[in-house]
Amino acid sequence: MLTRIKAFCLNSLTIAWSYFLAVLGLLLQLVDAAGDFLGDPAIKDEVSAAVGDPTWAGRVLLAISIVTLAARLRSLRKQS
Template sequence: MLTQIKAACLHSMTIAWSYCIALAGALASIVDDVADALGDPGLKDQISAAIGDVKITGRILLAISVVTIIARLRTLRRKD
């Protein structure tokens, strides 16, 4: 299983980290819907107090992840 994970990340810790950031961004983007589904409207307020607007934070994390992956793929391509 570890070899499959490494292959998906192209043997790059930078890409693996970008996947983690993308996951965090996606979760932050849907926290409103999850809080409503769980019936806990205070969850959104608690998270917003900690990190600010969760939708904007999620989108920023997704953008950072995409830029990081693109930059790393460019350097991987140059080595070949």
């Protein structure tokens, strides 16, 4: 299983980190909907107290992920 993950990430820890940030960003953007679905609107308040506005934090993480992924793919393309 680890070999599949490494192959999916092109044997690059930077790309794996980028994927992790993207997933985390998407989850932060879905906090409000998850709170409504679970019937606990206080989830958004708790996350907001920890990280600020979860929607903006998610967008920032997605932007960082895109820049990181683009930079790493560019350097991989130059190497080959």
